[in-house]
Amino acid sequence: MSLQPVKIGLLGLGTVGGGTINVLRRNAGEIARRAGRGIVVVSAAARDPGKARSLALDGIRVAGDANAIVADPEVEIVCELIGGIEPARTLVLAAIARGKHVVTANKALIALHGNEIFAAASRKGVMVAFEAAVAGGIPIIKAIREGLSGNRIQTVAGIINGTCNYILTEMRQLGGDFQDVLAEAQRLGYAEADPTTDIDGIDAAHKLTILASIAFGIPLQFDKVYTEGIGRVGVMDIAYAEELGYRIKSLGIARHGGDGIELRVHPTLIPKRHPIAGVEGVMNAVLVVGDAVGPTMFYGRGAGAEPTASAVVSDLVDVVRAMTSDPENRVPHLAFQPDAISNIIVKPMEEVRTAYYLRLSAVDKPGVLANVTAILGSLDISIEAIIQKEPDKNANVVPVIFLTQRVVEKNMNEAISRIEALDSVRGNVFRMRVETLE
Amino acid sequence: MSLQPVKIGLLGLGTVGGGTINVLRRNAGEIARRAGRGIVVVSAAARDPGKARSLALDGIRVAGDANAIVADPEVEIVCELIGGIEPARTLVLAAIARGKHVVTANKALIALHGNEIFAAASRKGVMVAFEAAVAGGIPIIKAIREGLSGNRIQTVAGIINGTCNYILTEMRQLGGDFQDVLAEAQRLGYAEADPTTDIDGIDAAHKLTILASIAFGIPLQFDKVYTEGIGRVGVMDIAYAEELGYRIKSLGIARHGGDGIELRVHPTLIPKRHPIAGVEGVMNAVLVVGDAVGPTMFYGRGAGAEPTASAVVSDLVDVVRAMTSDPENRVPHLAFQPDAISNIIVKPMEEVRTAYYLRLSAVDKPGVLANVTAILGSLDISIEAIIQKEPDKNANVVPVIFLTQRVVEKNMNEAISRIEALDSVRGNVFRMRVETLE
Numbered sequence: 001m002s003l004q005p006v007k008i009g010l011l012g013l014g015t016v017g018g019g020t021i022n023v024l025r026r027n028a029g030e031i032a033r034r035a036g037r038g039i040v041v042v043s044a045a046a047r048d049p050g051k052a053r054s055l056a057l058d059g060i061r062v063a064g065d066a067n068a069i070v071a072d073p074e075v076e077i078v079c080e081l082i083g084g085i086e087p088a089r090t091l092v093l094a095a096i097a098r099g100k101h102v103v104t105a106n107k108a109l110i111a112l113h114g115n116e117i118f119a120a121a122s123r124k125g126v127m128v129a130f131e132a133a134v135a136g137g138i139p140i141i142k143a144i145r146e147g148l149s150g151n152r153i154q155t156v157a158g159i160i161n162g163t164c165n166y167i168l169t170e171m172r173q174l175g176g177d178f179q180d181v182l183a184e185a186q187r188l189g190y191a192e193a194d195p196t197t198d199i200d201g202i203d204a205a206h207k208l209t210i211l212a213s214i215a216f217g218i219p220l221q222f223d224k225v226y227t228e229g230i231g232r233v234g235v236m237d238i239a240y241a242e243e244l245g246y247r248i249k250s251l252g253i254a255r256h257g258g259d260g261i262e263l264r265v266h267p268t269l270i271p272k273r274h275p276i277a278g279v280e281g282v283m284n285a286v287l288v289v290g291d292a293v294g295p296t297m298f299y300g301r302g303a304g305a306e307p308t309a310s311a312v313v314s315d316l317v318d319v320v321r322a323m324t325s326d327p328e329n330r331v332p333h334l335a336f337q338p339d340a341i342s343n344i345i346v347k348p349m350e351e352v353r354t355a356y357y358l359r360l361s362a363v364d365k366p367g368v369l370a371n372v373t374a375i376l377g378s379l380d381i382s383i384e385a386i387i388q389k390e391p392d393k394n395a396n397v398v399p400v401i402f403l404t405q406r407v408v409e410k411n412m413n414e415a416i417s418r419i420e421a422l423d424s425v426r427g428n429v430f431r432m433r434v435e436t437l438e
Numbered sequence: 439m440s441l442q443p444v445k446i447g448l449l450g451l452g453t454v455g456g457g458t459i460n461v462l463r464r465n466a467g468e469i470a471r472r473a474g475r476g477i478v479v480v481s482a483a484a485r486d487p488g489k490a491r492s493l494a495l496d497g498i499r500v501a502g503d504a505n506a507i508v509a510d511p512e513v514e515i516v517c518e519l520i521g522g523i524e525p526a527r528t529l530v531l532a533a534i535a536r537g538k539h540v541v542t543a544n545k546a547l548i549a550l551h552g553n554e555i556f557a558a559a560s561r562k563g564v565m566v567a568f569e570a571a572v573a574g575g576i577p578i579i580k581a582i583r584e585g586l587s588g589n590r591i592q593t594v595a596g597i598i599n600g601t602c603n604y605i606l607t608e609m610r611q612l613g614g615d616f617q618d619v620l621a622e623a624q625r626l627g628y629a630e631a632d633p634t635t636d637i638d639g640i641d642a643a644h645k646l647t648i649l650a651s652i653a654f655g656i657p658l659q660f661d662k663v664y665t666e667g668i669g670r671v672g673v674m675d676i677a678y679a680e681e682l683g684y685r686i687k688s689l690g691i692a693r694h695g696g697d698g699i700e701l702r703v704h705p706t707l708i709p710k711r712h713p714i715a716g717v718e719g720v721m722n723a724v725l726v727v728g729d730a731v732g733p734t735m736f737y738g739r740g741a742g743a744e745p746t747a748s749a750v751v752s753d754l755v756d757v758v759r760a761m762t763s764d765p766e767n768r769v770p771h772l773a774f775q776p777d778a779i780s781n782i783i784v785k786p787m788e789e790v791r792t793a794y795y796l797r798l799s800a801v802d803k804p805g806v807l808a809n810v811t812a813i814l815g816s817l818d819i820s821i822e823a824i825i826q827k828e829p830d831k832n833a834n835v836v837p838v839i840f841l842t843q844r845v846v847e848k849n850m851n852e853a854i855s856r857i858e859a860l861d862s863v864r865g866n867v868f869r870m871r872v873e874t875l876e
Contacts, residue, residue, distance in 0.1 A: 023730045027590050033655055033778035034587050036766070131585070137731035139585025147569070147577025149472050150751025152465050217471055275737060278716055292461045293575035293738060293748035299713060300734035310731035313588025325763040328474070340471035 005038030006320050009075030009100075011066045011091055012082035013046035016105055016132070019305030020081065020312045021057070027313075035317045041079075045069045070095045077319055079312060080104040089113050096120045096128070101323065103315040105132035105308055111206035114213075114220040118333040125327040129315035134207045135160055135284045137307030138300040139314065144288055145214045145335040151290025153215040156254045157437055158286035159279050160207045162302045163191045163198035164230050164250035168267075169280045172238045172247070178231060190282055200229035201250065201265040208252035211286070212263055216256050216344070217336035221263075224346040228266035232430060237359060240401045241269050244385055246357075246434065247277040253435065260347040269357050269434040276437065287437060295437075350410035355384065355434035358404070360419060361397040361426040362388075368424040369400070375418045376404065379411045397426050403434065443476030444758050447513030447538075449504045449529055450520035451484035454543050454570070457743030458519065458750045459498070465751075473755045479517075483507045508533045515757055517750060518542040527551050534558045534566070539761065541753040543570035543746055549644035552651075552658040556771040563765040567753035572645040573598055573722045575745030576738040577752065582726055583652045583773040589728025591653040594692045595875055596724035597717050598645045600740045601629045601636035602668050602688035606705075607718045610676045610685070616669060628720055638667035639688065639703040646690035649724070650701055654694050654782070655774035659701075662784040666704035670868060675797060678839045679707050682823055684795075684872065685715040691873065698785040707795050707872040714875065725875060733875075788848035793822065793872035796842070798857060799835040799864040800826075806862040807838070813856045814842065817849045835864050841872065 008024075010017055021041055024031065032038045044057070045066035063069060070078055070091055078095040080102060082088045088109050095102050096117070104110065110117070110130050121128045131141045135158065144153065159165050163185060170181045182199070185191035197203045205225040213220045230250050241248050246269035255262040270277050275297055279285040284302030289295050301307035322330050332338065362368040369388070376383060382405040391398040404412075416429045446462075448455055459479055462469065470476045482495070483504035501507060508516055508529055516533040518540060520526045526547050533540050534555070542548065548555070548568050559566045569579045573596065582591065597603050601623060608619045620637070623629035635641045643663040651658045668688050679686050684707035693700040708715050713735055717723040722740030727733050739745035760768050770776065800806040807826070814821060820843040829836040842850075854867045 019730075023588050027588060027729070030590050030655075031588060033774045034770070036770075036775045137586075137728075138734060139581050142580060142585045143577050143736075146756060147580045147752055148575075148748060149755040150461050150465060150469060150748050152468050217468075275713070275716055278713055290575075290748060291465070292457075292744040292751070294745055296576060296736075296738035298581075298734075298736055301732050306730040307732055310586065310588050310728060313730070314585055317587040318584060321767050321769060322763075324767045325760070329759050329762050331759060332472070332474075336471045337474045 003037040005040045006076055007040060007042045007074050008077050008079055008316065009069035009072055010041050010044040010079045010081065011069060012080070013044055014081065015305045016308045016312065017044065017081040019309035020079065021060070023306060023309040023313050031313065031317065035320050037320065039316050039320060042074060043069050043072055066091050067094070070098065070100070075100060077101045077103060077316060079316070080106060081312070082106070083108070085109060085112065092117055092128070093120055096124050096126055099124055099126060101126045101319045102128045103312055103319060104128065104130050105312055107133040107203070107206040107210065111209040111220055111222045114210070121333065122338060127319050127322060127330065128333060129319055130210070131315045132308050132311035134210050135286055136300065136302040136304065137310040138284060138286065138298050138302065139311065140211070140286045140298050141214060143298055144211065146331060148288060148290050148293055148296070151292045153288060153290050154256055155289040156211045156215050156286065157276070157435070158211065158252050159249055159276065159284050160252050160286065160302060161198055161204040161250060162282035162284060163195065164204070165279065165284070166190045166282045167199070168230060168233065168238070168248055168250065171235055175235055177235060178233065199231055201227040204250065204252045204265045208254055208263060208265055211252070212254035212261065214335035215254060215288070216261060217334070217340060217342050218261060218344060219341055220334070221346060224263055226264040226266070226349040230267050233267050236399065237430070237432070240359070240387055241357065242272070243387060244403055245272055246270060247272050248432065249277070251435070257347070260345045260351070262352050263346050264349065264352065267432050269432055270437055274437055350413060351408060353406050353408045355406045356404045356412055357432040357434055358402040358416070359430045360400055362400045363396065363424045363426060364391045364398045371422050371424060372402070372419055375415050376402070379407070379415050381405070381407045381411060381415055441475040443478045444514055445478060445480045445512050446515050446517055446754065447507035447510055448479050448482040448517045448519065449507060450518065451482055452519065453743045454746045454750065455482065455519040457747035458517065459495070461744060461747040461751050469751065469755065473758050475758065477754050477758060480512060481507050481510055504529050505532070508536065508538070513538060515539045515541060515754060517754070518544060519750070520544070521546070523547060523550065530555055530566070531558055534562050534564055537562055537564060539564045539757045540566045541750055541757060542566065542568050543750055545571040545641070545644040545648065549647040549658055549660045552648070559771065560776060565757050565760060565768060566771060567757055568648070569753045570746050570749035572648050573724055574738065574740040574742065575748040576722060576724065576736050576740065577749065578649070578724045578736050579652060581736055582649065584769060586726060586728050586731055586734070587773070589730045591726060591728050592694055593727040594649045594653045594724065595714070595873070596649065596690050597687055597714065597722050598690050598724065598740060599636055599642040599688060600720035600722060601633065602642070603717065603722070604628045604720045605637070606668060606671065606676070606686055606688065609673055613673055615673060616671065637669055639665040642688065642690045642703045646692055646701060646703055649690070650692035650699065652773035653692060653726070654699060655772070655778060655780050656699060656782060657779055658772070659784060662701055664702040664704070664787040668705050671705050674837065675868070675870070678797070678825055679795065680710070681825060682841055683710055684708060685710050686870070687715065689873070695785070698783045698789070700790050701784050702787065702790065705870050707870055708875055712875055788851060789846060791844050791846050793844045794842045794850055795870040795872055796840040796854070797868040798838055800838045801834065801862045801864065802829045802836045809860050809862060810840070810857055813853050814840070817845070817853050819843070819845045819849060819853055
């Protein structure tokens with residue numbers, strides 16, 4: 001421990017920035033015992049330096065201009081905790097150009113611009129570490145990229161958005177409507193004032209893009225992820241799913257099917273007995289299935305100041321250790337050697353095969369079940385279960401639930417449009433996908 | 439990928455050895471895409487080379503003498519998959535002395551002789567990797583040592599013996615007695631012909647020794663682990679625990695209490711709603727609580743040819759990557775720098791505080807509850823719950839269950855000996871510890 005501490009420049013003094021400073025200080029002794037040298041933040045940039053004064057920043061130079069941190073010759077590692085695309089992208093590329101290593105928690109940046117950033121980093125022989133970009137404190141990037149490197153990864157399926165999981169958990173446990181639970185989540189700070197990125201599945205799609213790339217050795221391709229939010233899931237759907245032995249979770253699913261990759265984020269029915277079904281509230285978990293290891297699962301807090309800082313600091317320790325190593329022999333940014341990235345296709349959603357949950361509003365007259373089952377049968381869709389509730393005395397429609405076996409999505413699309421055209425069916429069919437995760 | 443493949447010498451062609459050869463071959467392309475070069479087994483030693491011929495060993499020289507593999511100048515990494523202490527210890531030290539890196543799945547060897555082996559490896563600047571020694575395919579060594587390196591680890595608690603978990607799961611689900619379920623487990627290959635190491639908690643204590651060392655930066659000290667097997671857990675205990683809202687699991691628990699470390703393996707009541715309570719059958723899971731990350735859990739198969747091979751191969755990839763790096767900057771074998779290992783004491787079991795489950799056989803006469811509660815009260819032991827069943831018409835004793843709040847073990851020992859001395863109590867008190875794992 002005779003070496004000088006490594007000097008960090010920190011961009012962004014928000015929740016994660018503050019958490020990172022706290023963890024680095026509180027655990028300075030423990031971190032140095034592991035890394036063999038200290039890791040200290042020497043300078044930090046905040047949009048509003050005055051506001052940042054509430055943090056214990058003694059010994060840290062605070063600047064309003066992030067470019068000054070990136071240009072500071074004393075800074076060896078730039079820690080980007082601003083979030084969003086710009087100015088984060090420009091700052092990260094500038095740090096790389098100056099030969100500095102980068103640690104980032106920025107999932108949108110990596111998902112959308114990672115290919116460009118990692119290529120620039122490889123040219124300069126520097127590292128860009130991003131454990132904190134996926135599932136907060138869970139070391140899932142390291143687990144897939146290094147801990148399971150002997151496997152052909154078959155499936156990655158994760159609860160990777162705490163806001164969605166909190167909302168679905170509360171809807172099930174308290175029976176509240178989506179809008180009411182969302183408002184409560186916003187009040188508690190579990191959902192943003194503008195919750196679109198979370199509830200529409202975009203945040204999960206960013207993370208899934210990254211997980212799929214390191215699992216399968218494919219480029220980052222966010223634009224290929226099929227994304228569906230949780231806004232249409234009703235309290236009654238949660239109850240019907242329970243009755244059928246399933247729980248509804250918003251999952252990010254990446255599967256290697258041999259002939260192509262599936263990349264999709266959507267509300268999903270999973271068997272209640274599966275370990276991932278028990279992951280509640282804001283907790284995250286990622287199931288990874290490898291051909292040798294079988295099923296594995298990684299569970300923990302997916303957000304928050306200190307869980308995210310845990311990942312940022314472990315990345316800092318990794319970078320400090322590997323700074324003196326030959327760049328050629330470091331763990332590749334996306335797990336696979338840059339010249340070994342596969343161009344296997346991502347399947348369009350209509351080519352994906354899953355089982356389905358269908359809810360439709362039927363005019364309660366004899367023959368409606370026969371009509372629907374005839375349509376499903378004509379498209380080779382087998383029915384696994386049907387729930388038909390007794391109609392309310394005052395209602396002239398009754399909800400009918402179908403659980404089907406696996407079928408290719410384009411056939412299901414055809415079935416749904418034919419069902420919606422039936423006189424005996426009112427409004428749209430609501431469809432969710434069902435996964436056994438086996 | 440223009441580099442020559444790395445050449446492996448494999449000691450032991452049993453279950454894990456065979457699995458490792460299969461995984462390295464089946465996933466050769468995938469592994470080379472990650473590692474940047476191939477990894478091939480060039481020679482292997484088997485106690486019975488004739489028997490090993492059933493494996494697909496084309497291109498692998500098979501020797502009866504493991505020393506020949508260790509001495510082979512072509513071999514760069516020795517993979518020790520023999521198990522047990524000797525000759526594994528001598529062979530590993532010989533490989534290190536020749537400047538070869540070592541990958542091992544041998545938990546007993548690391549737990550008992552790791553301090554010596556890692557010191558020898560550090561002197562020679564070689565790596566000894568041992569991910570496969572704990573929890574099979576779950577990358578738990580990497581998660582604690584690298585993925586959570588920013589944390590002060592507070593607790594590690596794991597289901598780290600599949601045999602015990604299988605037996606306890608079957609006892610609960612089928613209501614079978616310990617001996618019957620053990621016999622069935624032996625028939626299915628989930629328990630050894632001599633099951634002592636597993637059911638007495640010794641195997642779990644080996645693994646816990648390793649986990650505690652890398653979590654807290656303490657030496658490997660197997661002799662300090664308190665170990666209690668599952669042989670005395672009755673079917674009725676499982677039912678009473680369920681009634682009280684708990685599930686019984688054999689846990690390895692390592693806790694940093696500030697004033698000392700707890701190291702213990704014993705059957706434990708844990709809340710049914712805790713995620714680790716749902717880990718069933720032969721599956722393993724390890725809960726790790728860090729001060730920054732909070733609770734995390736790592737789940738997967740803890741044994742078997744391919745899950746263990748998954749860990750062996752990921753270690754091989756790690757070693758191949760780090761072979762060219764400066765030994766000073768590699769991840770330390772036990773997570774902390776050798777000069778930063780702490781000599782904090784391991785608490786004797788009688789100093790550990792836990793809550794307790796007590797089952798006693800009471801002569802069913804008025805006053806027995808009063809006597810027992812008076813003893814507990816006189817030792818400041820608060821009672822959380824009592825179950826007293828209606829006596830059988832033919833039985834002259836009735837089981838009474840007490841759940842207590844947390845108390846230091848020596849007080850509980852005193853209470854138990856006083857309770858056993860009561861006229862109204864027959865035989866011994868059966869005691870298990872209760873953990874909320876919060």
